[in-house]
């Protein structure tokens with residue numbers, strides 16, 4: 001193969017260098033500096049939501065959302081079986097009980113019917129995950145939340161730019177949580193964001209993540225704080241990346257179209273399906289195989305031909321420390337067993353993606 005194919009590496013260039021230099025030149029590299037609030041405003045504007053607060057990671061964002069909602073030891077929080085462990089760990093950080101439910105086999109997202117079945121008188125919140133950038137059915141989830149008086153914390157860490165019914169993911173629930181880790185739609189090196197239309201709650205989180213420092217009484221902390229602030233140097237990177245968000249989203253959409261077009265004549269390959277109302281951001285395009293296949297062998301064969309891939313997330317109920325919350329999640333297990341994530345880094349060009357698809361065809365046809 002002529003050129004390296006990238007799985008999910010970030011696309012960085014001159015603009016990123018320029019803003020990073022601006023941050024260094026200004027002397028503001030840490031948690032004081034103008035870029036952080038500029039980034040918060042840009043994200044809030046883009047999403048169409050009232051308030052935003054930047055934090056250290058997507059994980060920290062989910063933690064702060066649950067903490068601010070007062071979720072604690074007596075409470076149950078409903079989470080999907082097919083996600084990254086970072087969705088569920090914050091439930092344990094606040095000493096609540098995760099209740100794992102299976103996913104819908106077509107969209108790979110949490111199944112609203114199974115959410116309903118899992119509700120008890122201890123249920124306090126639902127954390128829907130817009131998996132791989134594919135929006136959950138937020139109409140049904142918000143209806144359930146309303147009916148049973150539950151909080152909704154959207155794990156939108158993979159879905160910046162995705163929409164449901166014309167509205168961005170992350171703005172439906174009480175909080176939306178975003179990640180700017182190295183492999184996400186845009187990156188700050190490592191960072192996250194909480195958004196909400198509840199300005200009071202966002203302002204309180206802004207205070208909490210800055211060690212709960214009292215503005216009027218230096219050295220005084222009125223409650224337990226956290227050091228979860230984003231730094232100005234991370235935010236410098238973010239300002240460059242957000243200027244390029246449209247370019248990245250266009251590319252990822254095109255990559256997904258190419259995969260679908262090039263692989264459509266292979267009947268045994270299926271893609272993650274969207275609900276009618278959605279606009280997926282195609283953070284990562286994934287496929288599943290109908291017939292039983294050894295994923296490790298397939299990955300190795302592709303790797304030998306220069307194509308990096310990754311397994312679908314291992315269902316969280318397979319993790320030993322989550323074992324006691326385990327339930328049967330046959331759909332999540334099926335997607336994990338039969339699926340694979342394809343190269344979607346925006347460092348790739350359309351012709352690279354075509355080559356990936358062609359190579360997959362060749363390997364399958366043996």
Ligand SMILES: *Cc1c(COP(=O)(O)O)cnc(C)c1O
Pocket residue numbers: 056057058059060083084086087129155157158178179180181191192
């Ligand atoms: C990336 C990710 C997170 C955590 O984000 P970090 O910024 O890495 O802490 C949480 N949930 C899901 C589904 C993710 O993919």
